[in-house]
Amino acid sequence: MVFRKLPGVSASGMGLRLSQKFVFLLFLSGLVTLCFGALFFLPDSVRLKRIFLSKTEIQPVTVGSGSENDVREHLKRPKQEQEHPRGMTSAKGETGTKAKSLSRKPSVSHEATEERLAGGKAQEDLTLARSKIESSSERATSSDRGANTDTFSYQKYRGCLMKPPLGRDNGKPGDPQTNERREKVKEMMKFAWDNYKRYAWGKNELRPLTRNGHIGNMFGGLRGASIIDSLDTLYIMGLMEEYTEAKDWVQTSLDLNSNGEASLFEVNIRYVGGLLSAYYLTGEELFRSKAMELGEKLLPAFNTPTGIPRGVINLGSSGTSWSWGWASAGSSILAEFGTLHLEFVHLSELSNNPIYTEKVMNIRKLLNKIEKPHGLYPNFLSPVSGNWVQHHVSIGGLGDSFYEYLIKSYLMSDKTDDDAKRMYYGALEAIEANLVQKSPGGLTYMAEWRGGILDHKMGHLACFSGGMIGIGADDGAPEKRQHYLDLAAEITHTCHESYTRSATKLGPEAFRFDGGAEATATRLSDRYYILRPEVIESYMYMWRLTHDPKYREWGWEAVEALEQHCRVEAGFSGIRDVYTMTVSHDNMQQSFFLSETLKYLYLLFSDDDLLPMEDWVFNTEAHPLPIIRKSCQRGEATQDKTASK
Ligand code: DMJ
Numbered sequence: 348m349v350f351r352k353l354p355g356v357s358a359s360g361m362g363l364r365l366s367q368k369f370v371f372l373l374f375l376s377g378l379v380t381l382c383f384g385a386l387f388f389l390p391d392s393v394r395l396k397r398i399f400l401s402k403t404e405i406q407p408v409t410v411g412s413g414s415e416n417d418v419r420e421h422l423k424r425p426k427q428e429q430e431h432p433r434g435m436t437s438a439k440g441e442t443g444t445k446a447k448s449l450s451r452k453p454s455v456s457h458e459a460t461e462e463r464l465a466g467g468k469a470q471e472d473l474t475l476a477r478s479k480i481e482s483s484s485e486r487a488t489s490s491d492r493g494a495n496t497d498t499f500s501y502q503k504y505r506g507c508l509m510k511p512p513l514g515r516d517n518g519k520p521g522d523p524q525t526n527e528r529r530e531k532v533k534e535m536m537k538f539a540w541d542n543y544k545r546y547a548w549g550k551n552e553l554r555p556l557t558r559n560g561h562i563g564n565m566f567g568g569l570r571g572a573s574i575i576d577s578l579d580t581l582y583i584m585g586l587m588e589e590y591t592e593a594k595d596w597v598q599t600s601l602d603l604n605s606n607g608e609a610s611l612f613e614v615n616i617r618y619v620g621g622l623l624s625a626y627y628l629t630g631e632e633l634f635r636s637k638a639m640e641l642g643e644k645l646l647p648a649f650n651t652p653t654g655i656p657r658g659v660i661n662l663g664s665s666g667t668s669w670s671w672g673w674a675s676a677g678s679s680i681l682a683e684f685g686t687l688h689l690e691f692v693h694l695s696e697l698s699n700n701p702i703y704t705e706k707v708m709n710i711r712k713l714l715n716k717i718e719k720p721h722g723l724y725p726n727f728l729s730p731v732s733g734n735w736v737q738h739h740v741s742i743g744g745l746g747d748s749f750y751e752y753l754i755k756s757y758l759m760s761d762k763t764d765d766d767a768k769r770m771y772y773g774a775l776e777a778i779e780a781n782l783v784q785k786s787p788g789g790l791t792y793m794a795e796w797r798g799g800i801l802d803h804k805m806g807h808l809a810c811f812s813g814g815m816i817g818i819g820a821d822d823g824a825p826e827k828r829q830h831y832l833d834l835a836a837e838i839t840h841t842c843h844e845s846y847t848r849s850a851t852k853l854g855p856e857a858f859r860f861d862g863g864a865e866a867t868a869t870r871l872s873d874r875y876y877i878l879r880p881e882v883i884e885s886y887m888y889m890w891r892l893t894h895d896p897k898y899r900e901w902g903w904e905a906v907e908a909l910e911q912h913c914r915v916e917a918g919f920s921g922i923r924d925v926y927t928m929t930v931s932h933d934n935m936q937q938s939f940f941l942s943e944t945l946k947y948l949y950l951l952f953s954d955d956d957l958l959p960m961e962d963w964v965f966n967t968e969a970h971p972l973p974i975i976r977k978s979c980q981r982g983e984a985t986q987d988k989t990a991s992k
Pocket residue numbers: 748808879880881939943967968
């Protein structure tokens with residue numbers, strides 16, 4: 348109608364002249380462009396924007412740069428670039444992977460970032476950089492998947508944490524000496540990482556004497572164990588350039604299409620655990636999808652008559668599994684099949700697929716039902732008959748982390764997993780009644796049990812139990828709480844003694860309490876130290892539980908000993924004999940040194956609000972996993988938030 352009134356314009360019927368049509372179209376296209384352009388100025392949360400603009404358009408991609416902003420942009424990389432669609436991951440060495448790595452922009456500004464972070468305002472800069480990474484990841488993930496209530500919402504999970512994961516000031520301690528010590532541990536991590544990167548990049552572990560990489564046969568052809576094990580340690584220490592290198596490697600080079608024979612346990616605690624905690628800390632979708640892809644590959648190990656998995660699995664399409672050749676009569680190992688629970692529950696959580704939880708609950712059910720000699724759990728079980736194969740019980744190797752995962756399952760379930768609780772305190776009672784001993788010199792220790800006969804030996808591995816009993820103390824029967832805390836302190840003290848009684852001030856692989864020995868190794872074959880974390884792990888928990896300064900002092904003694912005896916020119920190495928000052932190195936920088944030993948030391952010298960125990964449990968490789976607050980995530984409860992995240 349408007350056009351009819353324009354001078355010089357006549358209309359014939361419904362039609363318009365060509366020039367009129369042109370003006371009309373011009374006007375219309377201008378209007379559309381204007382409206383579309385306006386969408387960019389709307390906040391991300393506006394639904395209209397999400398409908399019209401894909402995530403790619405909302406969040407432009409910058410890959411490989413080291414500046415704070417660029418790191419943040421990297422984390423917002425579109426989902427399609429981060430994930431391989433199922434079944435389409437490039438095989439090892441194929442051009443798909445290569446092409447991806449070539450298409451990355453060069454990392455030109457890492458050095459600049461490092462220099463700046465080392466400057467006076469480094470701490471503030473780091474806090475800012477990391478909080479930007481986390482909040483941008485939260486936005487990316489929630490806008491991506493928040494609308495679907497069937498899928499995991501990263502934003503909701505973050506909202507259900509009681510405290511910010513990295514604390515108010517990244518856990519920086521107020522006391523200058525403690526802070527100096529913490530900085531020293533961070534320097535050790537950087538040194539270990541730099542040497543791994545220089546000489547063994549992409550291999551599983553560094554051989555620091557020969558300056559090359561080690562692949563080994565535990566991970567079934569998977570590579571980069573030190574990278575996956577380091578992701579969260581680098582992140583919490585604020586080594587952001589190194590974290591980004593690690594993440595980029597996962598993106599471009601972590602090939603899960605391996606066809607080798609892997610330890611189900613090791614792949615689970617290091618790879619699945621490492622990827623899960625990297626995801627929970629950063630919100631980076633890449634880590635979630637890799638964890639899911641790998642988790643699925645582990646499922647065939649459970650195809651046994653009882654559902655108890657075998658120890659070794661082929662990660663290729665066959666999915667065949669078998670028991671370790673050295674395990675009695677084709678049996679499965681308690682510490683292996685009993686150390687899947689935390690990671691598998693989280694795999695179900697993230698995938699909304701109950702299968703993982705079902706698998707580990709089935710193990711739990713069988714163990715709950717089966718008759719236990721004196722209430723104890725022997726180390727070997729047949730995956731075919733579901734019966735114990737041998738009556739050897741140990742809180743050290745072969746048994747250890749099964750007990751750890753019982754109490755941590757209870758804590759991780761927000762204290763709702765009552766079976767885990769009952770089984771844990773039941774097992775602890777049996778352990779106390781049958782294994783806990785006092786030496787003539789007054790040291791409390793955990794002996795091993797062989798069909799009713801005690802072997803008065805305690806492995807380094809068993810020293811984690813100080814921390815375990817400590818974290819479980821509060822949920823024990825009220826009349827037992829102080830007793831548990833005392834027991835935890837006594838065990839930790841004994842383990843410290845095993846360190847102080849050696850020439851190097853590092854502890855042996857196993858120490859004995861017989862033939863006149865008190866917390867010392869008597870056999871040549873038990874004298875080595877391979878950078879293990881368990882003693883330091885207990886210091887860290889005991890520090891958090893009691894704030895007794897001796898635990899920090901003991902941790903510092905360990906730092907000094909590591910520096911003096913294990914640090915070599917190109918990394919850290921284990922030693923063959925802790926009782927001699929002329930050390931012989933074993934030429935191996937274990938990946939758990941980066942994921943556990945250095946992380947626990949760093950936490951020991953940090954404030955308690957760095958990965959607070961109210962929100963996190965550590966898997967047995969020290970990868971932090973969040974407590975699952977089901978009711979909060981369903982929106983049924985308001986959590987007690989002490990700070991904004
Ligand atoms: C780690 O891989 C884990 O802590 C595991 O549970 C036992 N041993 C090593 C470190 O000693």
